[in-house]
Amino acid sequence: MTPDSRLQTPDSSSNSQLFIVNCSQLVTLAGPPRPRVGAEMRELSVVEDGAMLVRGGRIERVGTRAEVEPFVGAGAEVLDAGGRLVLPGFVDAHAHPVFAGNRADEFERRAAGASYEEIAARGGGIRSTVRRTRAATGDELFAAARRRGEWFLRTGTTTVEAKSGYGLSVEDELKMLRVVRRLDAAGALRYVPTFLGAHEVPDEYRARRGEYIALVVEEMLPRVAAEGLAEFCDVFCEGRVFNVEESRRILSAARAHGMALRVHADQLSLSGGALLAAELHAATADHLEHTDAAGVAALKSAGVQPVLLPGSVYALGSRRYPAAREMIDAGLALVLATDFNPGSSPTPSMTMILSLASTHMRMTPAEGITAATVNAAYSLRRGGEAGTLEAGKRADFVLHDCSDYRELAYFFGVEHAHAVYTGGREVFRRGGAFAAQDVDENNR
């Protein structure tokens, strides 16, 4: 299916029924209408030999086949899952999917021994992506992101956050966010827009950073708000990027414009980002590799969700993973995300993140799936729509080529998704021999 044919597919408002049967496990994550904490993160509400009924792009019923079948009308289309695992689409709550070019050249230099800092000093790092993103037209950015959008779908993600932050000028930040709006409107993968004008101080403002912050607060934010281009505002809070005071000023201004807040916090040092996120009652504090017990306690009392990004720890060759176990034990409603970006985390795959969480952060596969679906959805204010398979929610679901949810985190480096549906419509189906077979539980 090409992107164009997707665009031309009739809308999901069709009122015919879709009846999904023969799921080895239907992982619903059904539960209270709030994110999961503590031991709840291990409860996935799995229906064995489950079935699901979809109508008008929404889930009508979920349960065992015997429970659901009486509600199947004449003319319903049957989708035989072939003994596969069925899960809600992943919700990737921290990503930078809009950019021009890539940084494979810098990746090579780092493998050969150059440090991230040396590369940045020579004009590389985020500055090189900013140069290329500024030089690209909106159409070029759209086309590149659309290609990468297939990666997200292929790896089972149906909703992705999309941050600006490679424009760093009024017009280029607006250009990025308008591309995000187009991507979301194009269908298939759903996008949630976040304004990240304070991702870095651009070169032309190096000697006058105060002026850049004023530009963000006085020009970018009002324009973004006036066009309704972002639901969230994020800041890279880190001593050498935007310090706590600067971050507070920007985030407070965003809140005054009605945006909810996310914060890049304590990634490279204990710089106070988690405490700031708590102070401002941000939706999320992201990264948290260096957050201490006081930071964890502050997030807990303020109801801030931690978004952990092990892909960037891995890709930077670091060994300092965030303290997921301690955060879960403290009762935080943990989220996992890819941090997909061309510098520090070039992976769009949430199952890769599940692998990292289980092998390097002592999270069980069930905790990982909760963090990657229902908890992530609530962190993006999509808890009422996505992240679980429950009646009334959008029919965003994925058939995976295995029979047990634990395999998603266990077998790594491969794509598990067999078919992906958003709003009840098929938006991806894998070719190859697997497509022609049922999953045989005994022989996997």
Place this chain on the structure above:
Amino acid sequence: MTPDSRLQTPDSSSNSQLFIVNCSQLVTLAGPPRPRVGAEMRELSVVEDGAMLVRGGRIERVGTRAEVEPFVGAGAEVLDAGGRLVLPGFVDAHAHPVFAGNRADEFERRAAGASYEEIAARGGGIRSTVRRTRAATGDELFAAARRRGEWFLRTGTTTVEAKSGYGLSVEDELKMLRVVRRLDAAGALRYVPTFLGAHEVPDEYRARRGEYIALVVEEMLPRVAAEGLAEFCDVFCEGRVFNVEESRRILSAARAHGMALRVHADQLSLSGGALLAAELHAATADHLEHTDAAGVAALKSAGVQPVLLPGSVYALGSRRYPAAREMIDAGLALVLATDFNPGSSPTPSMTMILSLASTHMRMTPAEGITAATVNAAYSLRRGGEAGTLEAGKRADFVLHDCSDYRELAYFFGVEHAHAVYTGGREVFRRGGAFAAQDVDENNR
């Protein structure tokens, strides 16, 4: 394409020409007929805008389009690579792809805090795979491995080593190796068989390990040799499995039967495996996480190739990666492999291994590709057939969905292969939107 249709496809001995054009980079790895060492590992012999001519399953010519085109006959089929990267198929020189069941349950227990040792003590670990593999019929093992074979192809591997070692009885080891023979005969993915009867001491011989070693030497090896079921013999040389003396006895007997040798060496401790591999002039010494400078020097003087397996280091949550940099600098003809198995390395993806090598072992993408193709092929005695794209070799090649070879190691957690050919025949082609587009260099 289903497995069955693959089996029925006419053989590659067809004499029609296939002309591959429009490759952004044709990575040939052409060079002297031996594995690459030192700085040679960074020389991939890349032809920009390359072309290749295939006939009768073999490569006829490689070069620029202008160089190759004069030799294209009437009726040649044209394969437009769409601006994609073209590489030899990966050669995975250390894998355990034949087994029954999986160990996702133990993976979950380890994520929750149980140690590998605790799980083994409760009957888990390799012993659980041995139980299930013994209980499976040859047909069941074949079907399960055939499914996993598609994973290898989808991730760009065209030749894979296949070890026995989950049977641990005469009949069950023979059963495994006969399955490997059937898998190879079935076409598409090529298999190289290795006898690993000394993978572990089975439960029923725990109290009389000497008898198990005698069984391996006096019954298994002669039967395996008589049926011609293995080209290589491997031993898990490790204090608590088979010590150096026991390993020497088994490997020497295998050599007397005409088999070449591979050794699981120094994985969990510095147990002398590398020195033994050097003493016996084994083809490879594998793992080497604990090998010291004396071991590296011994491998060098004996011409033994190191096979490094970062997937198992990653999946075990360890931080002790083998010293790839030092081995390359010492002039060893390094090989990378997946160690695909249901316990310590559940990944079939060589590009995942390239990512690990670049992010955690300071190997450049070019060094990784050399280690995963030409060097791996020589370690399996397939250097004359596979591992490079040169006239006379088998036409085992892969079109990847990117324009630059560095992207294979850089973007991780996704499958890069777009189409896979073995012996000049298409054995895999990816569905989805990417399939319908050219790769646009500017917008990746």
